[in-house]
Amino acid sequence: MPQDVHSKRDVFDATYAGSITRPLLPPLRSDSRTKRNPPRSLRDYQGSETEHERKARLRALWLSLPQNVTDHNPKVDTQEGHSAAYQPLTKERAQRLRDLYESELARECNGHQWLFQGAVVDWEGFLKYAESKEEELWKVFHNDLDLDGNGMLDATELQHALTSAGIELDSKTLADFMAFLTSSTHSRPISFPEFRDFLLLLPRTPSVSEIFQYYEVCKYLGDDGRGSARVNMEGDVSLSAEDRPPAKHHGRIAQGPIESGTGSEASPPISRDMEPTDGQISVSDVIGEGEEEEEEHETWLGGSMALKFLFAGGVAGAVSRTCTAPFDRLKIYLITRKVDNVGSWMIPTRSHGVTVIANAMRGIYLESGLLGFWIGNGLNVVKIFPESAIKFLSYEASKRMFARYWDHVDDSRDISGISRFMAGGIGGITSQLAIYPIETVKTQLQSTSGGQIRTMLAPTMRRMWADGGVRAYYRGLAAGLIGVFPYSAIDMSTFEALKLAYIKASGKEEPGVLALLAFGSVSGSVGATSVYPINLVRTRLQASGSSGHPQRYTGVWDVAQKTYAEEGWRGFYRGLAPTLAKVIPAVSISYVVYEHTKRRLGV
Structure with a gap:
């Protein structure tokens, strides 16, 4: 038994690693079920492959x-x-x-x-x-x-x-x-x-x-060190653009075994300007026509494997947001309703703060019943896939642009930290622009008082169009875009600080999965808290004119002035409690579902 095995946890880790022969774990599905005598020579082994x-x-x-x-x-x-x-x-x-x-x-x-x-x-x-x-x-x-x-x-x-x-x-x-x-x-x-x-x-x-x-x-060179869980400004978990199969473009070291056979997953991307010379095997001998067509998009999407990762992230996000939808509904309710009705959660006494939350939950239930806590969740789930895909594509395009014109490197994964930060910001802004109308409609639905849940969507969209046309769907966009870069900066710097502190304290080379999840939760929460006033201003602009928030605003500054005049500085943090409360369950659910979905998809 290795010398570093002391506790039961050490015994488990050593057994899982194979250092201890005692079979504590049952065979996994990925383990080989066949028992064969090993080949005695290389020639014998090569005979098993045509x-x-x-x-x-x-x-x-x-x-x-x-x-x-x-x-x-x-x-x-x-x-x-x-x-x-x-x-x-x-x-x-x-x-x-x-x-x-x-x-x-x-x-x-x-x-x-x-x-x-x-x-x-x-x-x-x-x-x-x-x-x-x-x-x-x-x-x-x-x-x-x-x-x-x-x-x-x-x-x-x-x-x-x-x-x-x-x-x-x-x-x-x-x-x-x-x-x-x-x-x-x-x-x-x-x-x-x-x-x-x-x-x-x-x-x-x-x-x-x-x-x-x-x-x-x-x-x-194949990992950015942050793991798969990323907390955004809303407290939700989004798929990391880095968490995908290693880039298979030319110029990178192969990072895994290539299985025998001619399957598409075993074939790296084909370069259109690398044609076989006389006497060489043609590409058609290795891959089929359908696989050649798929490889045309390899540069941007990473092929079917990356799509599987995006799908796994979408499923995880859908399950996570559905499970934590009541927190989101409660946040919008606290932001859009009058202080006289629900008060401010950020008050001197703890008991009063709990009472405010309880009153808000009671108000939601009396207005729309139990399903009222899931108003707007359908739109919240629908926007996951286009948001993830657009953010992924724009992030990759930005990284390639910085790699070529700024950092002057061949591999987009070798760009500097500043370039990566800017690329992430561009990806966030692009996805915000694309799905912002859906976000606005969702906020309008969640801030509407009463009404039949199943018949609210169409009337809400018609009312918004009559109220301001296309511009009504983009209320608060400026505030939303302003918050992207400071949130990213605070999130990244906090995460790196926690990671470095952990490495120094533990003496380990890299944190484990649970540590990365914890760091991501904390850094995302700190970032969300820092830009929350901007988020609140944006939400009130989106909800303006609804039955639950009939106030009208001329712009960002008007919202800020009225909020401070009526509620003071504490008013800018209304609804922060449910936002932070949902981070841990959102990260936990997303991670479990994401890993399970990846295994089911074979990635």
């Missing part, structure tokens, strides 16, 4: 390589990372190593010739390289790592190899390492195909330290 399948797999991998490789000085730069001792990784070093891997791989495939700008990896050279590398990886896997000879690399064997190389990992980090190599959601023994597919593009001798360094480079 020549067509092998070339299809290798060609898919070849097509994922960068088109234009800038060579580095082979006498100087290639010494980077060749030290026998493990060296901690930084972002700059990870990017430098990735570039070196690409140029070294190109030299290996092109016969160690000096590469000029614009050179590509030769197909025939890549086939020879893959043949040699597979034989090298077979020897390392079976002679150096697989100590019991069962054809699987378990946690104990991997831990022993890492320790011998001077790399000490705790059980959780070891489990993450194994899960990454198997492209699985959990840690399990590593098979040779998984080991080979992950390391086939590593142009260096696969020592244990080189393997771990290669894993760190792939992981370091």
Whole structure:
């Protein structure tokens, strides 16, 4: 048993990682159900794959390589990372190593010739390289790592190899390492195909330290570190544009195994300007016509895999918002009703504040019954998918623009923090502009008093059109757009501060999932509280003219003046309590549903 196993939690983590053989967990669906004797030689193993399948797999991998490789000085730069001792990784070093891997791989495939700008990896050279590398990886896997000879690399064997190389990992980090190599959601023994597919593009001798360094480079450059849960200004959880499959465009290191066969999920994007030369396999030998058409949109949407992630995020958002809809309805009720009716929640005595909330809930129930707490939820759910898609597309387009014209980098994931912040702001503004009319109609519905719930939508939309035409659907837009950038700045800075403080206090390299969820909840809540007065002004402009909020305003400044004159500074925070109260359940529900939906979709 590893030395760092002390508590029951440590025992669980070690068992989950495979360090302890005691089977505490039942087999998972992703585990292999068949028990086969491992092949005794590489030739025996290769016999299980047809020549067509092998070339299809290798060609898919070849097509994922960068088109234009800038060579580095082979006498100087290639010494980077060749030290026998493990060296901690930084972002700059990870990017430098990735570039070196690409140029070294190109030299290996092109016969160690000096590469000029614009050179590509030769197909025939890549086939020879893959043949040699597979034989090298077979020897390392079976002679150096697989100590019991069962054809699987378990946690104990991997831990022993890492320790011998001077790399000490705790059980959780070891489990993450194994899960990454198997492209699985959990840690399990590593098979040779998984080991080979992950390391086939590593142009260096696969020592244990080189393997771990290669894993760190792939992981370091493939995640923004924030996880999947993002709290917006409304206290809702939205899909992170970063949480999607790693970019498969040219120029990135492959970050997972490529399965044998010709399925679309195994085929990277096809470049239209990379046509096969004479004597090479045509693209139609690898992928079908339908898959070629799908790849045309790979640059922007990331293919069907990214659409699955967007769908999973939409389902999670729909379930989360439906479950927390009463909080949203209560917030709008508190913002739009007169102080004389419900009072202000932000008052000196706690008991009075609770009474205000209780009176507001009673008022909603008396007006519309139990279903009154879900008024407007249908529109809130409907807008999720277009909002997520538009934000995703505009965010990606902005990142590419900043990468090309501002940061001058080839990969949009390598842009600076300022560029990423600006791209996020542009994505938020674009999505706000697109779905704002739906948001306004939803607010009008929620601020309407009485009436039949099922017959409220059409009359409300007709009344708004008669009241101001198209402009009526965009009331408060300026206030909504103003709040995007300060919210993003406060949210990001708070999250990074919490993350750094946690890392310093715990001594861990990266926070776990629960820690990231907690940091996201806190940073989102701080950001939402900071810009809440702007949010309140926008909501009152959207609700103006409704039966529950008949007041009329001339603009943002008019709302601010009247709010301060009637309610003081506390009036700008009416409804904040239910907004903050729904953050934790919204994040928790979204995360659980999101992960479950991803598993059901196979992503």
